[in-house]
Amino acid sequence: MAEDAILGFLEKNEKIADSGKFASNIGIDHNEIVNVIKSLHGFRLVDAEDIKREKWVLTDEGKSYTVAGSPEVQLFLAVPPEGISREELQKKVDPSVYKIGCSQAIKNKWLEMGKAQVSRKVQQVEDQVKDLLLRIQDGEAVDQGDIDALKKRKLIALQTWKSYSLTKGPNYAPKRKKVATDLTREHLQRGDWKDLEFKEYNFSAKGQPAEGGHLHPLLKVRKQLQMIFLQMGFEEMPTNNFVESSFWNFDALFQPQQHPARDSHDTFFLQVPSTTKKLPEDYVERVKRVHESGGYGSRGYGYDWKREEANKNLLRTHTTAVSSRMLYLLAQKPFAPKKYFSIDRVFRNEAVDRTHLAEFHQIEGLVCDRGLTLGDLIGVLHDFFSRLGMSKLRFKPAYNPYTEPSMEIFSYHEGFKKWVEIGNSGMFRPEMLLPMGLPEDVRVIAWGLSLERPTMILYGIDNIRDLFGHKVDLSLIKRNPICRLGVD
Missing domain, CATH: 3.30.930.10 (Bira Bifunctional Protein; Domain 2)
Known part of the structure; x- marks a missing residue:
């Protein structure tokens, strides 16, 4: 079905600009389309050129912060205006939030971490990390410095998307002709061997490596x-x-x-x-x-x-x-x-x-x-x-x-x-x-x-x-x- 769709489309059109969009339009999984493209390209029915796209996506940790907020903000909000003891603060938040939030809140100069008491140094904060993650999730452009910071915290990862642009190849045909791999007795008896197209032998192909003993x-x-x-x-x-x-x-x-x-x-x-x-x-x-x-x-x-x-x-x-x-x-x-x-x-x-x-x-x-x-x-x-x-x-x-x-x-x-x-x-x-x-x-x-x-x-x-x-x-x-x- 995928092969017929590709060859049929190229019969009436000069080019498939993006195999990913083409797969989405005809409702076929892109991986299936890619496998067919590789086969058609190998037999020169189509010419294929790589299209590579890269985009930043959120990691599982990054996705969790878009809902609950960044650890430093969660920790800041857990500290009341009058302050709180370290022991009580650790009970109020998750251990991972406490560990990550402490280092980031101190770095941002939001909290004063005393030996016994934790207190606020500012009265209000903005969750810039959450905002950046939401913008990346929506596909918006973000400054390189912010990208580097989020990448360092392993909140985002680079995802590579690969698709193909397709044109007719030198051997293009609306329907691929099935080639025979062997000349059989039945072909000779029926006489249809004269009309058969046989697959070419690859005389340069290496045989299966022989596994045997080797002298030291x-x-x-x-x-x-x-x-x-x-x-x-x-x-x-x-x-x-x-x-x-x-x-x-x-x-x-x-x-x-x-x-x-x-x-x-x-x-x-x-x-x-x-x-x-x-x-x-x-x-x-x-x-x-x-x-x-x-x-x-x-x-x-x-x-x-x-x-x-x-x-x-x-x-x-x-x-x-x-x-x-x-x-x-x-x-x-x-x-x-x-x-x-x-x-x-x-x-x-x-x-x-x-x-x-x-x-x-x-x-x-x-x-x-x-x-x-x-x-x-x-x-x-x-x-x-x-x-x-x-x-x-x-x-x-x-x-x-x-x-x-x-x-x-x-x-x-x-x-x-x-x-x-x-x-x-x-x-x-x-x-x-x-x-x-x-x-x-x-x-x-x-x-x-x-x-x-x-x-x-x-x-x-x-x-x-x-x-x-x-x-x-x-x-x-x-x-x-x-x-x-x-x-x-």
Whole structure:
């Protein structure tokens, strides 16, 4: 009905000046007219131009004041010429009227609010607020200053009225011809398909977005690193033990028991079970001896090594604890060269900020063979990082309790235009390897780095909490590419 009314009117007239007035004249709801206009405009049967009108209307609070008067006037009238106590005045008027009326009446200098008595300062007042509200309700013009004052008190609100002016479009017809959306069997049988007008296909329309799983950037980089290790002939270590004993996490790595890393401020210790019950006793004795008095050319640390410290359970602070277990198992068999790697979570009791979390992923690689040197380590590192697209490397001497010599690894970041630390490396000390039972000429070269830092660099993320944890934006995971090209 609305469509016929619009097209029929335009057949005899050049223009519908205002769809709102047109709807009122023909007795059809304007919202229904608007829906039809949008459809006709989409098919270019009519051309539509927006008409926007704005006017101030009263809020519910404003409407109530047009009947009862403004709160300040109500409060003023409640005060008799001889004055009234505060308690009596509060009983005479509504609490909201008292609260609003007090502030406005004092501002207008109508009332004197004493500690005990409220009295009039003027004998008569005019309710300008009520008068302004009635004028706005009747559609009269009001000064901008008064509008601002009423708006500030939330007594009026701006109402936007939208309608359309209509003219004939390029495809105008007095009656819209229904177009077919499908060619059916019946059309072919009847032969009327020749006279049908078919709806055009929108080849630019996007299909329904496919909802499926998305790989997290950390998982993508992890898989990439895993493939690099496998291509280099490394074997993955089992890292399914988040809980470790202090012995494998610290003592077996020749890390002294008074080392700051063993403090509860740096390490998460378990309450239940608080200690381990299974340790290889003969190996424990050799580790104790090398800590206390040294051996294998070392003087040791010269302190009283305590078994109860070694028995404490903790959340592993590095995956090197897994490396110490694997090397000990390797030493129990006839020696054969090995290349191991691991990528898994570790835990540190650190303050959380944009670059640190209490848990993160550590990548570790090690090569165990006879006669290895620092040159072998540097060569393996160049090979490993070049496969990640990092060809510019530098090494800086460093100290680790369980490696000597030790090196920090730096790579030149083309985006930052500076050298960035990307990992740590070194050769495991004899004090760590020989108590395990490995041959004296066996050397182990190793390196480690976090998974989060290279992932943040590769994906342009500057806050680790946007990458890992409960604050991650899921749209980031959906938007990032399935794979990154340009890196071997």
